[in-house]
Amino acid sequence: MYELTMLQASLRDGTADRPCSFEVFTRRLPNERRYGVVAGTARVLEAVRDFRFTEAQLAGLDFLDETTREYLRSYRFTGHVDGYREGELYFPNSPILTVRGTFAETVILETVILSILNHDSAVASAAARMVTAAEGRPIIEMGSRRTHEQSAVSAARAAYLAGFHSTSNLEAAHRYGLPAGGTSAHAWTLLHVDDDGRPDEKAAFRSQIAAQGPGTTLLVDTYDITQGVRNAVEVAGTALGAVRIDSGDLGVLARQVRDQLDSLGAYDTRIVVSSDLNEFAIAALRSEPVDIYGAGTSVVTGSGAPTAGLVYKLTSVDGHPVAKRSSHKASHGGAKRALRACRDTGTAVEEVVYPFDAAMPELGILHPVELTVPLMRDGAVVDGLPTLDESRDHLARQLVTLPWEGLALSRDEPALSVRFAGL
Amino acid sequence: MYELTMLQASLRDGTADRPCSFEVFTRRLPNERRYGVVAGTARVLEAVRDFRFTEAQLAGLDFLDETTREYLRSYRFTGHVDGYREGELYFPNSPILTVRGTFAETVILETVILSILNHDSAVASAAARMVTAAEGRPIIEMGSRRTHEQSAVSAARAAYLAGFHSTSNLEAAHRYGLPAGGTSAHAWTLLHVDDDGRPDEKAAFRSQIAAQGPGTTLLVDTYDITQGVRNAVEVAGTALGAVRIDSGDLGVLARQVRDQLDSLGAYDTRIVVSSDLNEFAIAALRSEPVDIYGAGTSVVTGSGAPTAGLVYKLTSVDGHPVAKRSSHKASHGGAKRALRACRDTGTAVEEVVYPFDAAMPELGILHPVELTVPLMRDGAVVDGLPTLDESRDHLARQLVTLPWEGLALSRDEPALSVRFAGL
The missing domain is CATH 3.20.140.10 (nicotinate phosphoribosyltransferase)
Structure with a gap:
């Protein structure tokens, strides 16, 4: 005004x-x-x-x-x-x-000038720190749901600018030509219950493999993570692309899951971790067998600095x-x-x-x-x-x-x- | 995806x-x-x-x-x-x-559901705390420039929902029927220089009064604040609507400015304060002669919680x-x-x-x-x-x-x- x-x-x-x-x-x-x-x-x-x-x-x-x-x-x-x-x-x-x-x-x-620069620079400045912390491992931007529906599109662009590998936001992929990436939600596993309402994780995995091929990423922590990994490799075979861990102590779990995957012969199956990752959590996981990071809330909200403060x-x-x-x-x-x-x-x-x-x-x-x-x-x-x-x-x-x-x-x-x- | x-x-x-x-x-x-x-x-x-x-x-x-x-x-x-x-x-x-x-x-x-609710609830939750802290004094939302250009419109709406008095965002006022409010920027005062480039604050005030009437709000802290208040009342008379203070120790300055306004007979001229106000700063100013708050960065970014974390x-x-x-x-x-x-x-x-x-x-x-x-x-x-x-x-x-x-x-x-x- x-x-x-x-x-x-x-x-x-x-x-x-x-x-x-x-x-x-x-x-x-x-x-x-x-x-x-x-x-x-x-x-x-x-x-x-x-x-x-x-x-x-x-x-x-x-x-x-x-x-x-x-x-x-x-x-x-x-x-x-x-x-x-x-x-x-x-x-x-x-x-x-x-x-x-x-x-x-x-x-x-x-x-108009400040809104755009303050938002996009806040996201890119946080994202660049995460990229540095990841030391070359790819990071997928998956924070759309934690920010305004239009900011999400610009945030995906800014994260990519800063070195993120891809985004789960298809509008951003469409508008800016970014690589798109995504896995699946816990809802997918939970959806697969038998007629008595009992969980059937294998049915969920089987169906995802049928639709996406074995190169997909299976989310293994909906119920018991060890059983989840066992189910994943049983259904997909050792050609399984990746498993995702989205809760718990990610470092400990990544090591356990890596050992388990190797023991099952799934040496090339990669490990994706997500769950409120910021640059510090990413850095802390550097020595763990993590292959890909998923970052959401933290990157789209500038990891503690949601505006760049430009005047x-x-x-x-x-x-x-x-x-x-x-x-x-x-x-x-x-x-x-x-x-x-x-x-x-x-x-x-x-x-x-x-x-x-x-x-x-x-x-x-x-x-x-x-x-x-x-x-x-x-x-x-x-x-x-x-x-x-x-x-x-x-x-x-x-x-x-x-x-x-x-x-x-x-x-x-x-x-x-x-x-x-x-x- | x-x-x-x-x-x-x-x-x-x-x-x-x-x-x-x-x-x-x-x-x-x-x-x-x-x-x-x-x-x-x-x-x-x-x-x-x-x-x-x-x-x-x-x-x-x-x-x-x-x-x-x-x-x-x-x-x-x-x-x-x-x-x-x-x-x-x-x-x-x-x-x-x-x-x-x-x-x-x-x-x-x-x-789409989470993006909207997470953004709007984050802003409204922060704004409600500011409204409580202000104890009935009006707060103007003026944070558009510190957030994404589209979030700004939704943020103005959410702040109004939470009890803010008005917004400086005209698109939000237009789209949602919110009361619009605004003052002027330091640029306005700085624009008014004489032919040798010397500041002429009175010219800026005179011109703003001519365009907006004496009920407007004059920004008095571009150069010396005491001289600014003196110039404001000299130009506008004691019917001046308000003065705005946008820097410094707002509590101390509000008291000084109130005393000065009263001594000049401008008993009804109100004091607007702004400058990175959050709920704590607003509360701290409760005992000071502040009439209206302007809140920007803090409200549009959820005052330390830019997303509501809804799943x-x-x-x-x-x-x-x-x-x-x-x-x-x-x-x-x-x-x-x-x-x-x-x-x-x-x-x-x-x-x-x-x-x-x-x-x-x-x-x-x-x-x-x-x-x-x-x-x-x-x-x-x-x-x-x-x-x-x-x-x-x-x-x-x-x-x-x-x-x-x-x-x-x-x-x-x-x-x-x-x-x-x-x-």
Whole structure:
């Protein structure tokens, strides 16, 4: 609402056309994490490009005058957006996105830009830690049911960006071309009762194998897990793809089940574990015979940090830097760009933020990696932006540039500090 | 994905048509809270009623056989849904929703039902604690930018259900008829610089008053807050509606600003505070001269519990109760309904859960309040379900039936225990 009341006031007092720049950044990383992951950029650019007001929406905006409604009716963003690539790492004060245009056309984009970036970056930042913790073992995203029905689709995308293997969300698979994966629920086993209502786990397994083939994953912990594994191999044979354990002490059970599978000759049958896994639980299972992780609640809710805490702040007006001076919320004015200063080995040393139109600062023996790239020009998305898979690869490459302690899961300072130069 | 692979397997092995019941419940309340608030029911019923697969979606489901695709093509839910009213309180093991129908038609609703209820109930449960903490002072929901762009709309609805006064989200106001509210951003003040780029706070205030009238809320903490209040009253006069403080020690500042406003004769100008307010911060400000709270991040992310942790479990097949027996996840089989046993004074003593088709258990001197009501019959939403405002009133009435310690913000046991009778 306040975007539109500010728009109206600016159209009346003549400030609507002032050239402005807004910046997206965060003041801190949540839970003393070491880094954040920029996610949602492609969704933001699409949303900004297509930002429109329908007649039905305009009719509801009866607190606005006709001039303002007319402005909204013909609204098209015609400005410029620059910023970090999707899949880039960020730290406190990294200028993730810079939006330039008139006050009127930029002020009304605050909510849509922040909603997308805050959600997607929160999920990707948590997911990247899980991927690191999994040390190369695949993780399936299966958290749709624990988050809003539309967020679920975006969360699956963000988790994939961060390196997850696949998603159980078919809408996300459909919309973004992600690999889909799924197993079966306890309901499937429970459904198979005989005429007297007695459990018949083998009937459930037999039927799943008949429909999906022996490469499927059987859920073995509905009743007794040892009997469940025995039933699974009896029905499917040693070519069974995988078994899933979804409760109990996963480490202990994984070892028991591995031993049992091996003793039954099912050496290649893999073990999938799930049950409220977060990055810490995943790391704790590293030494266990777990082949695949299923992560749900924790990844879609950002594992303790459900929003990235990004803000959208006015940084310049008519070329003059502006910044608020409230206590605890001091900001550097002026539009900015950033680079990462790296050693010859590729290891990043620090991030340097400098005026948007200034020359690159001197770095001595370090070499610069430019972080700020053009994303929109005159309201059009620039050509050649990375695909989701390219962004996924980009992130994987960036993570290995952090100093080694930067990938630790423990709480500490950000892995890189951000220095302002010439501001 | 697994909903559809289970569907396919059930169509092949003949179990698809077995009459089943599924139940939505939670095993525990997050963060040792005392109660949860059921929210999203009306959205669930609409989603179930309208659950369809488009040809474009079906074309993407190439892992399914033609029989299964044909089933989905003509899918209409034809079963029954019973459950707690929207705005009802719930506790661990409360049978919030019971869905009855064939296995095929009920199993594929898991994700849509849980996503909606888990999200909306998480927000409403947090929001209700904030409303209690505010002791009658209005709270404006202003968290859209900190959550997914679509969740934001549902979050505004859930917060209103829980007793919030209004929302800054215009789409939510439009879609659900909520009161809309908003103030202005620091960007508005920062926009107003003179030709040399020097701040001109008074120009910003003057312009906002001209556009919105003196009843508006001026944001006074962009530069110096004391000067900001002085400028605000100078420009608007003593009829100024409100000032907003968005940073610093809100309690100290509220007292200073109140004194200053009174000394300037602006006795009726109200004080709005915002800045990462959660239920604890709201409670801490109870003794301060705060008139209106603005809550954002915390309410839309469930204040530390971004999902309600509700699950959807098969409870009966062909009339036989079923339940999994994995360690730590034991459940009671069979479809259920519930009542709350209350004293004559209206105070609730416990919740009693009993078989869906059984007679109501004896309660001695306590009287029963039925919690389980019909919501859908033969795939149609029943007539006469409460409006959002009626659900909001219902919740407000229910909260006062809790034992007095049930409204405490501190961690403890659930306010009511849930007893199984005849199961």
